[in-house]
Amino acid sequence: MKRSIRWLLLSLVLFWLCAQAADDEPEWLYTMRPGDNLWSLAQRYLGDGGASVKLQRYNQIDAATKIPPGTRIHIPLSWMQQQPAVARVVQLRGDVVLQHSGRQPEPLTLGGRLWMGDSLELGEVALVTIELADGSRLLLGPGSHITMDRLSAYGDTGMVDSRFRLQRGRVESRVRPLKGPGSRYEISTPAAVTLVRGTDFRVGVESGSGISQSEVVKGEVAVNAAGESVKLKAGFGTRIEPGKPPLAPRPLLPPPDLSALPERLDAVAITLDWPDQKGAVGYRLQLLASGDDALLAAHQLEQSRIDELVLSPGRYQVRIRGIDGLGLEGLSSRHLLEVVKPLPAPSPEPEPQLRLEPPAFNGAWVSFRWNQPPKANHYRLLIISEQTGLPLFSRRFETTVLSLPLPPPGRYRVSVEAWLAVESRWLRSNLYRLVIPPSWALP
Structure with a gap:
């Protein structure tokens, strides 16, 4: 009798420990549909139909083949099978070197595919936009050097794990809301790690010093460095030196005033100037095609003016933001600009001709x-x-x-x-x- 009681107590303790472990384990929830069963579920997401027994026990289901539609099945994230995900090059300007792991460097091509372990090194006037498996986009600025540390997905669940290592340069991320506990979007630099869950944000690394900047345009990010974490909300940024914790969140400069910029120009090489912004020591000017996010050119300026900007006739979107003394780039102003073909100079009247005929x-x-x-x-x-x-x-x-x-x-x-x-x-x-x-x- 006493032995039976001891076994009962031991079983309860083990059950409690398993339940506690289950509470700590990240889970993905699947809702059963007509025709589903645990074997097909295990085969699809765990890579082994035989793992259906584990799913049955984990979810405390008696009749594995008679699960009604609408039942929610808990699947530990660590059990799920991860597959390599691919990123695509959707925009390319200038010279960019692609380094596949274990292969010779080669020029990056528009429409090319990127895998985990690949690195990109951009020239001083190059621009690249990468689209990830979940539709998120990463814009790389001139002179950037980045490595795809991790590009993976959990089957067709929508959960994607994307991690990048930025050695220098600047990146702008437009991250779609992450789905499920397995989704992750992370950019690490020599000074910090920035993690997000659905946002628009920017990360920069100064060449040589490794000093990093993180700026949030929309949503929220967490910046971890030297054992400390700082949360950044929209409109705030921080600066991180290698080996030091992030600075306290700092408000980003507001959008500059571009109301004086012309809306229509008939010159090929144009000049744009706008009022100096309080607190700005420089400016970032980006040129995009109107109605599109395709970046055509990017310039870092020391003054609120750009000369000899050569543009073909067309409609453009000019995006300008100030840069403060810490190197944090502020919120952007947008201005629509139309460049029309200059009217040809009026032709001079032909010289009158006076012709004397033979006598x-x-x-x-x-x-x-x-x-x-x-x-x-x-x-x-x-x-x-x-x-x-x-x-x-x-x-x-x-x-x-x-x-x-x-x-x-x-x-x-x-x-x-x-x-x-x-x-x-x-x-x-x-x-x-x-x-x-x-x-x-x-x-």
Whole structure:
């Protein structure tokens, strides 16, 4: 009898310990549907149909094959099978080097796939956007170096585990709300680890010093460093030095005033300037296609102005934010800008043409004819002797034809000039050489 009581007490203790362990174990809940059974469930999510016995015991189910639809099945996260997840390159600008684990470096290509262990190194003007298995996006700025520490998923549950290691540069994350206890999104730097559960946030690492910045635009993140954790809400940021805890949350600079920026420009190389922002020691300017999140260019500026920004005709979204003394980037202002094709410069009016035709001879007479240029008021015919250089004939008249007696034998240069009163100048024709032989001399 006493032995039976001892066994009963021992069983109760073991049951309590198992229940306590179950309370501490993260679980994923599955709702049974028509046609489901524990064997198919175990095969699908645990990778082994035989594990259905474990599920039956864990959920204290007597008849494993007669579970009504709507029943919630508790599955310990540690039992679930993880599979490699893939990330896709959805935007690429500039030179980016992809390093697969154990392989030679190669250029990154648009549409390429990234796996756990891959690293990316961006050039000084490069930009990359990566889309994860759950639709979250990671934007890498110029000069960044990042490694995909973990890219995995729990089957088709929607739970995704994404972890990145940022050695330098800046990243902007747009994380979809994480599903289930197995979902994780984490960015580690030499100074801190930033964990999120559905948010828009930014992380930066200064080259050389390893100092990190974390800024939250939407949602909430936790920043862990040197054994301490800081929670950041939307509109706050922190700075972390390697080996030190994060600074207390600091309000981010508000969006700068962009109301003075033009909405339409007809120049190819443009200048944009806006009022200086209190507390800003620099600015981040990003250029995006209008109506899209595709980043076209990014600039870090020391003043509230950018010159010679070369843009093709089209619609753009300009995104600008201030940078404070700790290197924290503030909240962004957005401005829509349309660049139209510059109107061509008006073509100069063609130079009027005055053309003297070859002279026509008629017995003892010679006739000269020329065209009438636009805006010509009157004319002057010049006949100059090549021997003396003196004018033989020079007279003003208003007609475009003139008949004269033959000049004495000799060589002459003949031209006509038209007076353009609007421009206050003479327009000269082509030069015609006139030769009168001695045999043409009048008796």
